[in-house]
Amino acid sequence: MRDVLVGDYLRSRGVTRRGLLKFCAATASWMALPPTLAQEIAAALEKARRPSVIWLPFQECTGCTESITRADSPTLEGLIFEAISLDYQHTLQAAAGEAAEEARRNAMQENWGKYLLAVDGSIPLGNPGYSTIAGVSNVDLLREAAKGAAVATSQAKARVSGLSARTAEAMPQESPPPP
Amino acid sequence: MNTLAGIPVTVELASGNVELLLHEIAHALERLLESGKASVIDLRGVPLAPGEEERILEFLGTGEVRAELDAGGPSSVNESRFAGVWVVTHHDPSGEIIGRLIEIAFVPDIMRSQLVEMRESRERIARELALMRSPAVSAPAPARNTDAEAAAKVLEKR
Numbered sequence: 001m002r003d004v005l006v007g008d009y010l011r012s013r014g015v016t017r018r019g020l021l022k023f024c025a026a027t028a029s030w031m032a033l034p035p036t037l038a039q040e041i042a043a044a045l046e047k048a049r050r051p052s053v054i055w056l057p058f059q060e061c062t063g064c065t066e067s068i069t070r071a072d073s074p075t076l077e078g079l080i081f082e083a084i085s086l087d088y089q090h091t092l093q094a095a096a097g098e099a100a101e102e103a104r105r106n107a108m109q110e111n112w113g114k115y116l117l118a119v120d121g122s123i124p125l126g127n128p129g130y131s132t133i134a135g136v137s138n139v140d141l142l143r144e145a146a147k148g149a150a151v152a153t154s155q156a157k158a159r160v161s162g163l164s165a166r167t168a169e170a171m172p173q174e175s176p177p178p179p
Numbered sequence: 180m181n182t183l184a185g186i187p188v189t190v191e192l193a194s195g196n197v198e199l200l201l202h203e204i205a206h207a208l209e210r211l212l213e214s215g216k217a218s219v220i221d222l223r224g225v226p227l228a229p230g231e232e233e234r235i236l237e238f239l240g241t242g243e244v245r246a247e248l249d250a251g252g253p254s255s256v257n258e259s260r261f262a263g264v265w266v267v268t269h270h271d272p273s274g275e276i277i278g279r280l281i282e283i284a285f286v287p288d289i290m291r292s293q294l295v296e297m298r299e300s301r302e303r304i305a306r307e308l309a310l311m312r313s314p315a316v317s318a319p320a321p322a323r324n325t326d327a328e329a330a331a332k333v334l335e336k337r
Contacts, residue, residue: 006319007295011295011299015251016250016293016296017295017296018248018250018289018293019251021250021288021289022248022250022251022252022254022269022278022289023251025269025278025280025289026269026277026278028221028225029223029277029278032224034219034221035219035220035221035224035280036218036219038219038288039288064220104327123306142222
């Protein structure tokens with residue numbers, strides 16, 4: 001499913017290329033881009049694939065996950081089947097234990113340098129052993145996942161004070177080549 | 180007693196961009212004729228005072244081509260009274276204007292048939308013609324209910 005191009009997917013849902021061009025013309029206008037870029041935006045969008053997303057929930061209240069399961073625009077199923085490929089989120093995914101960790105490692109390897117990393121919850125730094133997943137401390141898991149991420153984002157920073165600073169502290173400064 | 184409306188002051192807002200934009204259209208038309216290069220101007224991207232967009236549209240007027248599209252909401256394509264100058268207005272499904280472009284082109288981009296859909300059409304038309312050529316498939320004869328007939332014969336014998 002992740003290999004389906006956005007253009008093919010849109011056509012399968014009845015969105016014509018004229019419809020896509022129109023969307024891109026309006027998007028270029030909203031973003032104050034030259035209107036001649038609409039064609040290029042459409043061409044790039046058609047060739048894009050759904051991005052792989054790895055979501056690491058650490059010491060969190062599951063509020064973010066609860067919220068997203070109740071979202072209606074887009075719905076959770078619309079989001080994970082049409083917009084992104086959610087390859088790891090241990091609260092939502094069916095796999096558990098080693099199978100879940102293997103899915104994460106596979107997704108990281110296949111999408112090295114391209115996947116989006118979402119993080120929520122706090123990360124114990126003083127004693128990393130306070131919170132571990134599959135025997136790996138949160139901070140080590142974050143460092144490993146962040147190495148190959150194109151973008152990393154942290155949620156619920158208002159709820160979990162200091163998360164952003166801790167996430168930034170745990171993040172590597174540069175991306176080494178894939179393992 | 181004087182009211183605010185009674186004060187004889189009228190404020191005319193002008194961005195000064197109307198004439199500039201019309202000159203840009205004129206230059207773009209010249210470029211199209213000289214080099215074949217089309218241009219697009221996003222009317223929403225040009226700072227205009229209230230009423231100035233209407234002034235531009237009024238100046239451009241309407242020509243002999245008008246087209247309506249339905250692609251993710253209605254869109255209208257109107258050739259202005261100047262051949263080669265088109266006004267393309269996009270609406271969202273609720274009718275709100277989401278973009279208005281002035282295209283200086285032989286044909287606006289959105290009016291052209293799209294290659295990817297033309298290729299699909301080529302395959303579809305070939306399939307449909309192949310179906311027309313193939314002999315009509317005769318409907319299968321209704322299956323006889325031999326079990327029921329056999330049971331009826333047994334009952335008759337009894």
